Amino acid sequence: MQPKIYTVTEITREVKDLLEENIPPVWVEGEISNYTLHSSGHRYFSLKDENSQIRCVFWRWQAFSLSFEPEDGMKVIALGNITVYEKAGQYQLYVEKLHPLGIGKLELEFQRLKERLYKEGLFDEQHKVPIPEFPQVIGVVTSPTGAAIRDIVKIIQRRAPDVNIILNPVRVQGKGAKEEIAQAIRDFNQYKKVDLLIVGRGGGSLEDLWAFNEEVVVRAIYDSKIPIISAVGHEIDFTISDFVADLRAPTPSAGAELAVRDRTELIKEMNSLLNKLVSLQKSTIDLFKREVESLVKSYGFKRPLDMLTQLSQRTDELYKALSKGVKNFFEFKKKSLSLVLGKLNVLSPLSVFERGFSLTRKLPELMIIKDAGLLKKDDRVEVKFLKGKIESKVEKIEKE
Amino acid sequence: MGKEKSFEEALKRLEEIVQKLEGGDLSLDESLSLFEEGINLSRFCTKKLAQAEKKVEKLLKLGEEFKLEPLDLEEEE
Structure with missing residues (x-):
């Protein structure tokens, strides 16, 4: 059987497919050499170490991610894909991210920790506690000597003079900073008598802010039962503390502003509520008055x-x-x-006389005679008429 | 964090009262007593805001005990 004869293009394709399909995006550490920024905006250079080198291309459209201007001799780490440039039969690295070494390593660590903690769910919204609207006592974890605490105190006192501030002083950079920051957050949680924490520091280099990217600090923030505002560095600085905190403030001053509502605004709000209350009450009374009036009518x-x-x-x-x-x-x-x-x-006897009857009484005892048998011949009787009376002598008696 | 009604609660209640009054359906007695409560709340809130304590302290941990100490920022500088 005849061996298969490839054309140059065909074998180059084979190699290209093999390489590109089997090597995932990689981080490569090395020193820059032969660096050129082409007029097209693309950057070409080699990465080398003691024994080898690899060609690199940094496309113009990736340039936005560049935080420094590379030069020959600079140690860097580059993230990219291995590809084959068919025309030259060269394999090379298409660089997507390029970081100066040192800071680059920190950056890498930052990305790795962030990703790990993200996957663990530390940044989940459901773990976040709402920031109280009217904290009375605010705990601050920062350096006692930095600009941050002065800014925070100044702003809180201006906006909310009724609010108390308790500082738990810590080192915010250098050795021991991360442990002190984490412990200060735990201390406040043990102390309990604060409504809100502001954890942060003023601006600085990535290394200066590094404590707020340390896992021990991030976990202390995560575990805190007291709501936390992270306020680290400047607007552009993001730390892992920012992701895990209940609220991220771009700066310590902004943190203080987010923590308390301006009292003069509140008083205005209150007065408008009060006015509303009074006018409502007036109209309520009017309503009842009208009702009473119409009732009367x-x-x-x-x-x-x-x-x-x-x-x-x-x-x-x-x-x-x-x-x-x-x-x-x-x-x-x-x-x-x-x-x-x-x-x-x-009934009167007189009326009987009127009707013609008369009354006969025996004399002298004036005994009323109702029976003729009671009289003897020659008895004397008195006969009384309606008008006048007579005396008479009984001549003849007829008994019944 | 005192036992006294907080500013927050007072303001919430005041808003609630205004809403109730807006809603109508109240007897004159009810509306009068709500109004009175509202006036008292607004006085309370204003008073609360005027209480300028301006306390800035430092948290000190002594073993398991906590202590507060006045913080003088100028001195710390």
Whole structure:
């Protein structure tokens, strides 16, 4: 079997595919040589060490990520993909990120820690505690001698003179800084009597700010039950503390501003609330007043009055009726009296005389005689008539 | 962090009162007592704001005990 004969292009393609598919993006450390910035904006150079070198290309469109201007002899680390430049049959590194060594290493560490802690969930929003709107006591973890504490105190006292500040002084850079910062945060959590913490420092180099990228500090912030505002460096500086804190302030001064609301603003707000309150109350009272007025005018309310006039009218009527009644009563009584008198009359012995009867009494004892048998011949009797009387002598007796 | 009502609570309550009054549906007595409470709250808040304590202290840890000490920033400089 004939061996396969490749063209140069074909074998170059094979090599290219092999290399590009099998080597993932890599970090490469080395020294820059043959550095050229082409008029196209692309940068070409080699990275070398004692034994080898590799060609590198840094495309113009990656330049935004460059934080320094590379030069020959500079030690750097580069992140990129191994590719094959077919025209020259050269493998080379397409650089995406380039950092001066030293700081580059820190940067790398920063990225690695950030990624690890991110994956662990330390930056999750659900772990973040809301910043209290009106903290009364604010704890500060920073250097007692830096500009940060002075800025923080000045701003808090200007905006909120009623708020107390407690500083837990720490070193913020150099040896021991990370342990002191972490311990200060834990101390405040043990002390408990603060509503909010501001943890930070003023601006500085990446190394100066490094303590706030240390895991021990990041974990202390994460574990804090007290809400924390991180306030490290300048606007452009991001530390891992910023990611884990409940709120990131771009600077210590901004941290102080985020921590307390300006009291003069609050008083304004309060006064407008008060005005609203007063005008609301006025309108409420007006409302009730109108309601009362309309009630007074309403038939329902007028009814009692109406009833009163009606009643007085009725009273008058009744009075009339009564007086008439009384008169009638007396007339009636008078009538009944005459009736009774009439009856009395009938019963009176006198009325019997009126009807023609007479009364006979035996003399001299004036005994009323109801039985002729009680009398004897020649007894004397008195006979009384309606008008006058006579004495007579019994002549004849008929007994029954 | 005292037991006394905080500024925060007072302001919240004041907002609540204004909302209730805005909502209507209150008896005259209710609205009057809310109004009175509102006025008192606003006095309380203003007083609270005027209390310029201006305390700046330093946290000291002595074993397991904590102590506060006045912080003089000028001296520390």
